[in-house]
Amino acid sequence: VPDVSRPLPQPTTRTAPFWEAAKRHELVIQRCSQCRAYRHYPQPMCPQCRSLEHEWARASGRGTIYSYTIAHRAFHPWWKDRVPYPIVTVELDEGVRMVCDLPGVAASEVAIGRRVEVCFEDVDERIALPRWRLV
Amino acid sequence: MARAQGPDARWLAGRAAIVGIGQTPFTRGTEKTTLELHLEAALAALADAGLSPDDIDAVIPNEMSGVITEELAMSLGIRELRFSITIRTGGASVVSAIQGACLAVASGIARNALLSVGRRGYSAQRVSKTSEGVMVAMPIMATMDEFERPYGNTVASQWFAQAARRHMHEFGTTSEHFGMIAVACRAHANLNPRAVMYGKPMTLADHQASPLIVDPLRLLDCSLETDGATAIVITSRERARDLRKRPVPILGIAEGHGDPPTSITQKRDMTEIEGLRRAAPHAFGMSGLTRSDIDCAQLYDGFTWITLASLEALGFCKKGEGGPFVEGGRISLGGELPVNTAGGLVSEAHVSGGNHVLEAVRQLRREVEPERQVPDCETALVTCEGDFHEGSVMILARE
Numbered sequence: 001v002p003d004v005s006r007p008l009p010q011p012t013t014r015t016a017p018f019w020e021a022a023k024r025h026e027l028v029i030q031r032c033s034q035c036r037a038y039r040h041y042p043q044p045m046c047p048q049c050r051s052l053e054h055e056w057a058r059a060s061g062r063g064t065i066y067s068y069t070i071a072h073r074a075f076h077p078w079w080k081d082r083v084p085y086p087i088v089t090v091e092l093d094e095g096v097r098m099v100c101d102l103p104g105v106a107a108s109e110v111a112i113g114r115r116v117e118v119c120f121e122d123v124d125e126r127i128a129l130p131r132w133r134l135v
Numbered sequence: 136m137a138r139a140q141g142p143d144a145r146w147l148a149g150r151a152a153i154v155g156i157g158q159t160p161f162t163r164g165t166e167k168t169t170l171e172l173h174l175e176a177a178l179a180a181l182a183d184a185g186l187s188p189d190d191i192d193a194v195i196p197n198e199m200s201g202v203i204t205e206e207l208a209m210s211l212g213i214r215e216l217r218f219s220i221t222i223r224t225g226g227a228s229v230v231s232a233i234q235g236a237c238l239a240v241a242s243g244i245a246r247n248a249l250l251s252v253g254r255r256g257y258s259a260q261r262v263s264k265t266s267e268g269v270m271v272a273m274p275i276m277a278t279m280d281e282f283e284r285p286y287g288n289t290v291a292s293q294w295f296a297q298a299a300r301r302h303m304h305e306f307g308t309t310s311e312h313f314g315m316i317a318v319a320c321r322a323h324a325n326l327n328p329r330a331v332m333y334g335k336p337m338t339l340a341d342h343q344a345s346p347l348i349v350d351p352l353r354l355l356d357c358s359l360e361t362d363g364a365t366a367i368v369i370t371s372r373e374r375a376r377d378l379r380k381r382p383v384p385i386l387g388i389a390e391g392h393g394d395p396p397t398s399i400t401q402k403r404d405m406t407e408i409e410g411l412r413r414a415a416p417h418a419f420g421m422s423g424l425t426r427s428d429i430d431c432a433q434l435y436d437g438f439t440w441i442t443l444a445s446l447e448a449l450g451f452c453k454k455g456e457g458g459p460f461v462e463g464g465r466i467s468l469g470g471e472l473p474v475n476t477a478g479g480l481v482s483e484a485h486v487s488g489g490n491h492v493l494e495a496v497r498q499l500r501r502e503v504e505p506e507r508q509v510p511d512c513e514t515a516l517v518t519c520e521g522d523f524h525e526g527s528v529m530i531l532a533r534e
Contacts, residue, residue, distance in 0.1 A: 007289070009281045041397065042276050067304070069296035069403065070350040075262065076289045086351075087288045089297055089400040099283040099400050107350070112304045128287055 004077040009129050015042045017056045022128040025120040029096055031057040040096035061118035062135070063092040070107040086110045090132055100132045109134060141417070142390075142451075145473035148421045150241035152375040152382035153369030153531070155184025156493045158348055161331050161484030162440040164255045166377070171203050172364035173251040174210055180366035182196045185379030191368075191527045193218035193234040193245035197252040199225060199487050200364075201300025206249060218245040220240035223275065224390075226435055226521025227410060229488040231390045246370065250441065251490030261360050263430075264289055275378040275522055277520060278397045291437060292357055294399045294523070299440035303351060306455035310351055312462070313439040314342035316474075317355045317481055318469045320436070326507040327382025331361050332482040348517060350451040356439040358480035366488030383496050386514075386530045387422030389414040393524035406455075408441065410526030411518055418516075418528040419450075429530070430512045432472055433496055434493035435520040445518055446474075473509050486520045492529075499533040 011019040029040050030121040034051035045052055068088040074080045086102050088110065102110065103121070115135040122128045157179025159172050167175070173196065180188060188211040196202045204219040218239040222228040229252050236248035256262075280289070288294065292439065302308050321337040324330035344352040355360050375382035391413030419425065426449070437440045443457035451472060452460040460466075466474035477483045477494035484490055493514035497503045517529045 005390070007284045009285055009348070011281070015281060033241075041282050041401070057256055067297040067301040067400075069300055070292055070347070071287060072294060072347045072350065074287075074370060076178075076284075079287050081335070082287075085287055087293055087297070089405075097287055099288050099398075101286040103190065112301070131286075 006078045013042065018042060019127065021056065022120060022130055025128065027059045027061045027118045027130055028056040029059050029092070029094060030054045038096050040098060048093060050105055060093045063090040063116055065089070065110065065112055065114045065116060066091040067098060067112060068110050072112065086091045088116070088132065098130070099132065102133060103131055105134055114135065138324055141350035144266055144417070145421050147237055147241055147312060147388070148386050148423065149369070149384045151237035151369055152384040152456060152493070153367055154375045154378045154380060154382050154497050155186065155310045156365070156496050157181070157183055158365045158493060159253070159363050161361050161363040161486065161490070163330060163331060163361055164442045165255060165258050168253050169200050169253070169259070169364070170202050170206050170210070172253055172255070172362065173200065173207060173366070176212065176364040176366035177207065177249055177251050180249070180368045183380060184368045186368060188213055189514065190247045193236060193239045193248035193251045195220055195222070195235060195248065195250045195252070196230050197207070197232065197250070197487050197489070198223050198257050200252070200254045202251065207249070210355050218248070220235060220303040223334065224521050224525040225275070226437055226488055226519060227271065227390070227519045227527050229492060229523040230248040230517060230519040230527035232530060233285050233367065233369065233385065233492070234388045234390060234527065237385055237388060239319035240369055240471070246374065248354060248369045248449045250367045250369070251364060253486045255362045257360045257362045275397065279313040282411050283398065283400065292349045292352055295440060296352045298399055298405045298444070299351050299438070302440065302444065305406055306458065308458040309352065310343065311339065312443060312458035313351070313356050314339045315461045316439040316466065317342050319461070319464070320475045320479040323468060323476050323507065324482035327483060328504070330483040331359055332415050332478060350440055350441070355367070357435050358485045361484040361486070363453050363484050365486050365493050367489070367492055381532050383499050384534055386424065386527045386532050387418040387420070388527070390419065391525070396407070396523060396525060399523045406444065408444045408448040408520055408524045408526055410443055410522060410524050411528060414528045415449045415527055418530055422530040423513060424530060428514055429472065429516045431476055431495070431509045432474045432516045433476070433495045434474055434518045435488045435501045436475060436489060437520065439481060440522050441459055442474065442479070448526070449516070467525050468507065468509065476503070476509060489518050495531050499531060
């Protein structure tokens, strides 16, 4: 039976702090307690210094479009009536990258190098999604 | 040429050979299950080699098919299975699986290895109808499911579109460059009666007029959705000499991975197929050959951009120069480096890369239609690319 509901994150013990912060409309990323390197996506060990100690650092919420695509065809029923829509890779000012969309932004406005800032959508009681907008 | 740093597996050069290949018809629609397709291809490959299922003691099914070793062994009645592995690198699995088979037969762990590759890409796992299909669950997807899928980044065409877009931004690559690859592959498919796109010519104008699926990738940049399976039998070079067909020795083989290996968007450099770039020096080093020795290349082409970036990663041209490289018919039959001479995944069929292996073997055995034969073809290079810029490279030779 096809699942037509919106795909939402299923937080794990490793990723829960990211999603808990999003509910407070804060963007956080892992930061190594030893070598201070930022990393994303969440993972248990620092790939630079192999420390298992990390903290969750509040990110600036600002970044630059590193690459993007405009999806003209939906590959999931939830996007069936939402095409075309941009899918964007944002390079945060902290140096890590995140994938996001740009709600309400026309395809012609999307370009590599454009500055963006985070905003949040409260989807339900469980999940708030970081989304981004052009600055 | 500078030798690759790191491990040295030159002892493996030429120690194993492909001795049997088989396939089902490549179709859009089938009544058969994926397992039945694999079994049909397996029997064809065994017949080609002059072996029976009783001779097989190593089995490596392709992960993307969902078929497992136990099902193949049960149906084929394989009673002395000694070696069974599964490679989990998506489209990059096939050549890595052959690497595993080489190790098994060259080391004496097993005598004869059977690999089966293929899927019901039209009748079941049809990406364009994702909501109706059932995809094989892949553990590698967990991170993307959580952090990318909620934004509509759900399928491979979308991941590779961002890599293609960044490549265009940095190097001036154009949609016409992608189109030249699509047109060359289609022309080759029109010389190949097995190709799903046989009898369907296509021009650069057709490519440019085809709808954008995920900008910058157009419909005619995408691989086909087809049903079908291929199978490959590998044995040691010594045993190969006693078998039915001229063996095709594996002179060089290597795999490489991206960093990090969980998502294209997280790559330090998403414009590079890092796995192939890392694997190529080892495969060439093992073979003792250089780029100019390669007579044809069968490059895994989930999308046309992958073909272009593969040419760069393999060192056939410099980084960023893949666009100009494919101009002027260089990758067409009769050109300097004929690429995907059966039509590739974009115009022959998407058999998870198994069809690229078969085409390389057929070119070296002189088993293709005369108009498709690369003249004096003595060597062939095969790649697979999968997951997130993982890659494997194999160099075959005419015995």
